[in-house]
Amino acid sequence: MKILQFRAENVRGIRAIELSPNGEPVTLSGRNEAGKSSVLTAILETLTGKEGGLPIRNGADRGEVSIKIGDYQISRVITEKSDRLVIKNRDGATYGAPRAFLKDLIGPMSIDPLAFIRLDEKDQLKVLFGMCPGLEKALSDINSRIVGLKEERQGIKRQGDQVKADLDRAAVYPGVPEVEISVAQLTGQLNGILEANGRISNHKEELEGIQREAGEWDTQIKKLQDRMATLRMDLELAGNELAGTMKTKAELEASVKAKQEAIGQPTDPQPIMKQIQEADAINAKVRANKAKADMQAKMETVKKSYSDKGTAMKAAEDEKKSLLETSAMPLPGLSVQEGTVIYNGVPVKDLSTAARVRVGVALAIAQKPKARIILADDASLLDSENLKVLQETCQGAGFQLWTVLNDTTGT
Numbered sequence: 516m517k518i519l520q521f522r523a524e525n526v527r528g529i530r531a532i533e534l535s536p537n538g539e540p541v542t543l544s545g546r547n548e549a550g551k552s553s554v555l556t557a558i559l560e561t562l563t564g565k566e567g568g569l570p571i572r573n574g575a576d577r578g579e580v581s582i583k584i585g586d587y588q589i590s591r592v593i594t595e596k597s598d599r600l601v602i603k604n605r606d607g608a609t610y611g612a613p614r615a616f617l618k619d620l621i622g623p624m625s626i627d628p629l630a631f632i633r634l635d636e637k638d639q640l641k642v643l644f645g646m647c648p649g650l651e652k653a654l655s656d657i658n659s660r661i662v663g664l665k666e667e668r669q670g671i672k673r674q675g676d677q678v679k680a681d682l683d684r685a686a687v688y689p690g691v692p693e694v695e696i697s698v699a700q701l702t703g704q705l706n707g708i709l710e711a712n713g714r715i716s717n718h719k720e721e722l723e724g725i726q727r728e729a730g731e732w733d734t735q736i737k738k739l740q741d742r743m744a745t746l747r748m749d750l751e752l753a754g755n756e757l758a759g760t761m762k763t764k765a766e767l768e769a770s771v772k773a774k775q776e777a778i779g780q781p782t783d784p785q786p787i788m789k790q791i792q793e794a795d796a797i798n799a800k801v802r803a804n805k806a807k808a809d810m811q812a813k814m815e816t817v818k819k820s821y822s823d824k825g826t827a828m829k830a831a832e833d834e835k836k837s838l839l840e841t842s843a844m845p846l847p848g849l850s851v852q853e854g855t856v857i858y859n860g861v862p863v864k865d866l867s868t869a870a871r872v873r874v875g876v877a878l879a880i881a882q883k884p885k886a887r888i889i890l891a892d893d894a895s896l897l898d899s900e901n902l903k904v905l906q907e908t909c910q911g912a913g914f915q916l917w918t919v920l921n922d923t924t925g926t
Contacts, residue, residue: 516585516620516886517915518558525575526593527553540906540916551919555890558582558917561591562621562886564614566598584886589617620885627890629875632863639856639863643849646881647842654851657835661828668824675817678810685807688800695798698791705787718778722771729767736760845881846874869901876905880912891918 517538524531528550534541543551560569561580571578571593578593586605591598602610602617610616631642644651739757839850848859856863858874866874879889889909897905902918909916 518582518584518888518917520581520583521554521558522579522581523554523557524579525572526557526569526578526580527572529553529557529572536915538915540909540918542918542920544920546921552892555892555917555919558888559627559890561589561600562617562888564600564617569593569598571595584620584888587620589613627875627879627892629871629891631875631878632866632871636855636862636864640851640854642878643845643851643856646845646878650838650842650851653838654835657831657838661831661835664824664828664831668821668828671817671821671824675814675821678814678817682807682810682814685810686803687807688804691797691800691804693801693804695801696790696794698794698798701787701791701794705784705791708782708784708787712781712784715778715781718774722774722778725767725771725774729764729771732760732764732767736764846877849874849877868897869904872897872901872905873908876908876912876914880908880914887912887914889914889916891916 517536518541519537520533520535522533523529530550532550532554534554543554545551557569557580561582562584569578569580569591576594580591582589588603590601590603592601593599600613600617602613604610631639634642640651736757739760743754743757844850846858850857852860852862858866858870861870863871863874876889891905905918906916
């Protein structure tokens with residue numbers, strides 16, 4: 516739907532003008548202050564229905580704009596006390612809600628191709644997301660996941676730094692057993708040795724007693740032998756007593772031999788006592804070695820966790836890249852990066868004039884408005900090459916382009 520006829524009288528800098536482009540592109544050329552921009556403003560303010568934006572020309576008491584677009588006639592009559600907008604179809608029927616009709620007819624940026632460029636970054640994103648349903652939420656989900664992974668990874672790094680610091684401070688003792696020495700077990704062994712040595716001591720005392728008793732019997736035997744020499748008469752009795760004494764002595768000698776065999780050699784407790792004294796120091800080193808080994812294992816776990824988070828972050832970034840590459844953008848090369856709309860890798864605000872024109876027109880066209888009109892009031896700022904880009908882009912998309920050019924010759 517394009518403008519087939521435009522007529523205006525006494526609005527802004529226009530006294531009276533009538534154009535019948537029949538849908539063809541229109542270029543308004545002339546000196547500064549000739550009213551060229553007033554024509555585009557009159558079209559813009561009328562088609563958007565914005566109140567108060569279309570003043571009456573100085574000295575006039577009534578202004579009017581009439582636009583035939585497709586099968587519709589849009590008229591706007593302005594006085595000092597009223598601003599009346601009327602829309603009729605080809606059959607002459609009038610629309611009761613003209614501004615609602617215009618909102619449906621005109622895209623939010625279809626008339627002004629550089630409106631998008633003038634938006635701040637936040638509003639540019641909002642517009643772009645509105646043209647790509649689901650993209651904003653998908654990007655938000657991925658970005659939230661990336662932020663979460665970054666925070667987790669930073670936490671893991673801090674944990675790894677602490678483990679590394681602990682690991683660097685930890686001492687290692689070579690030649691120390693892997694398992695702690697059991698002091699209780701050594702103490703048991705010591706107690707056993709001391710008990711065995713006590714028994715040996717008791718046996719020795721008993722042996723000395725037996726030996727003393729045997730010596731006493733030797734003395735008695737000597738006395739008896741002397742008595743036998745002098746008392747032949749008691750020989751038989753003494754012989755019997757001697758036999759008994761000899762038997763007793765034999766039994767005592769056997770007992771001495773048995774005790775000697777039972778006594779054995781005492782065990783030296785000093786080695787066990789030394790082990791007990793050294794056990795605490797050795798065990799402290801064993802525990803230190805084990806603690807360091809545990810820290811090394813923990814460090815490996817932290818490294819793996821950190822690496823896994825990095826892999827997950829890369830996967831999320833790849834997913835984000837794939838999402839943007841496969842999204843149906845209004846213009847090839849248009850994308851989103853760090854909360855900013857970019858074109859071919861460059862933020863929109865930093866684009867050249869030609870690139871801005873491409874982006875702005877592409878977004879205007881992508882809204883697919885019913886009114887296929889582009890108003891380029893600042894086309895005079897474009898060089899011939901960029902102007903050609905604008906014209907060809909609009910023509911290729913089937914849009915009617917209205918441009919304003921300054922002509923110092925006045926022709």
